[in-house]
Amino acid sequence: MTITITAFEHSPDRGKGLARDMRVRWALEEVGLPYDVRHVSFKAMREPAHLRLQPFGQIPTYEEGDLALFESGAIVFHIAERHAGLLPEDANARAHAIAWMFAALNTIEPPIFDRALARILERNEPWYEQRLHALEISIRKRLDDLSRRLGDADWLDGAFSAGDLLMVTVLLRLKGSDILDDHPNLSAYVARGEARPAYKRAFAAQLAVFTAASAG
Amino acid sequence: MTITITAFEHSPDRGKGLARDMRVRWALEEVGLPYDVRHVSFKAMREPAHLRLQPFGQIPTYEEGDLALFESGAIVFHIAERHAGLLPEDANARAHAIAWMFAALNTIEPPIFDRALARILERNEPWYEQRLHALEISIRKRLDDLSRRLGDADWLDGAFSAGDLLMVTVLLRLKGSDILDDHPNLSAYVARGEARPAYKRAFAAQLAVFTAASAG
Structure with missing residues (x-):
């Protein structure tokens, strides 16, 4: 089909x-x-x-x-x-991979997407720098947590999964920014995704x- | 267990x-x-x-x-x-219910949650009124689409599902606001959820x- x-x-x-x-x-x-x-x-x-x-x-x-x-x-x-x-066969591992799918889209993507939007729509507003700074603080808070959890593993929970696929696409929006580069293990994680x-x-x-x- | x-x-x-x-x-x-x-x-x-x-x-x-x-x-x-x-047995209906789960969390919740956060954290910022207005415009755009799709149905796609459960919890943050009340079918939808x-x-x-x- x-x-x-x-x-x-x-x-x-x-x-x-x-x-x-x-x-x-x-x-x-x-x-x-x-x-x-x-x-x-x-x-x-x-x-x-x-x-x-x-x-x-x-x-x-x-x-x-x-x-x-x-x-x-x-x-x-x-x-x-x-x-x-894209999903492990073991039931618990599968549930973890699905948790990372939702984490990518509901916890990590929203502030990253907001930042991308603000950089387009609010660039000429008088508050732009202050607002961007606030958004970057919330993104950094999330990435600190994500970086700690990933540690020196290749992927978020065992083998590459749909959770990693979504997380990498979400983080790619930060490629080349200090926000991502300040977490070398996350930059390497994104690069591993791109290398597939x-x-x-x-x-x-x-x-x-x-x-x-x-x-x- | x-x-x-x-x-x-x-x-x-x-x-x-x-x-x-x-x-x-x-x-x-x-x-x-x-x-x-x-x-x-x-x-x-x-x-x-x-x-x-x-x-x-x-x-x-x-x-x-x-x-x-x-x-x-x-x-x-x-x-x-x-x-x-919480999920239909029919494979296509089940996939639709899952699509509404993701729509609730990745399309509808982010601007609604941003508005709730802005009302707490940005109330004294110079950009507050303008930012709130911009957020309300994006929420209204989403709710117009959601309202049109729901029409006069009870639930988003056939029987009550996990998609409706998540969507109702997301919309509940707007309860009592004009943004929700301007869409009577969505207010009634939320009330149907609360009545369960x-x-x-x-x-x-x-x-x-x-x-x-x-x-x-």
């Missing part, structure tokens, strides 16, 4: 792989599933056909036969649950969309 | 049921599982014993035999996966902790 996902027609990050389709591409590459991509414009994302698939007018979506899904976390979980490679062949294939696929659109 | 969760020793919301242990209590009540609660002080939350259970020094945690879990979303999912009542016997039992249990602590 063909899998079709949606992604931005014009990548807002110019192919840096920060849009949420990257997580789904990476998960599909890890388990070796081929997929098609439908590119949607910002205008089309608010039209009824897309809103039926994605109630909040976002990407990615996932279609496979009569199943239509939204939310990158749920899509990655759906893939991980059905194909070997499945990550590289997914990254190249989303970059090719941007390159083609720019050339067109 | 005894289930033990953690909750705040001193409820910051004075027993309003907004802390994240409420989701876990509610899920346990829905499926009819008894549980013990260990109350932790803000000081104890940063101590090694708690950080081993919860790397970010938060509540709730979940212990059952040799399994220890954190992240309210992951705990609710763990309960829902093992006991009837399992919700009422969970709410009473967390309120009793606050009442006892206040009397003590």
Whole structure:
């Protein structure tokens, strides 16, 4: 059954792989599933056909036969649950990996995403520096905890899992910032994620969309 | 096997049921599982014993035999996966319910939680009014979409699920605000959640902790 996902027609990050389709591409590459991509414009994302698939007018979506899904976390979980490679078989280890999936999306991503938004939307506000500082303090608090927990392990809980996949995509938004670089074990963790062949294939696929659109 | 969760020793919301242990209590009540609660002080939350259970020094945690879990979303999912009542049996319907779990925690909760935090921490900042306004615009955008999708249905996708449970707990933070009241179907949805016997039992249990602590 063909899998079709949606992604931005014009990548807002110019192919840096920060849009949420990257997580789904990476998960599909890890388990070796081929997929098609439908590119949607910002205008089309608010039209009824897309809103039926994605109630909040976002990407990615996932279609496979009569199943239509939204939310990158749920899509990655759906893939991980059905194909070997992203969730351990042992019940407790599997539950831990799922806890890291939720931690990535509900505990670590929100302040990191807020910072990214503030850097775009609030840059000219008089309070910008102070607000950015406050956001960086909350991110650092989380990363201190995450860094302590990771220690010198390769991955958060045993073998690479969907929890690591989501955590790496969330931390990638901080790549090149002091916030991440001040935690060398987290920088190395992100680099380990990026070095995976499945990550590289997914990254190249989303970059090719941007390159083609720019050339067109 | 005894289930033990953690909750705040001193409820910051004075027993309003907004802390994240409420989701876990509610899920346990829905499926009819008894549980013990260990109350932790803000000081104890940063101590090694708690950080081993919860790397970010938060509540709730979940212990059952040799399994220890954190992240309210992951705990609710763990309960829902093992006991009837919170996830449909049909595979596609189950995937939809999981998508709503992630939507509640990764799409709807972040701006709502940011607003709650801003109202406490940023009230005296020069940017407060403007920032609150910006946050309310993003929340309203999400709620417009959610309200349109819910329509006149009782629950987000067929029968009540763990997706509704998480979504109701997230929306409850807006109870009494214009932001929620401007969407009568969402107010009614939240009220339907609160009217469930399992919700009422969970709410009473967390309120009793606050009442006892206040009397003590």
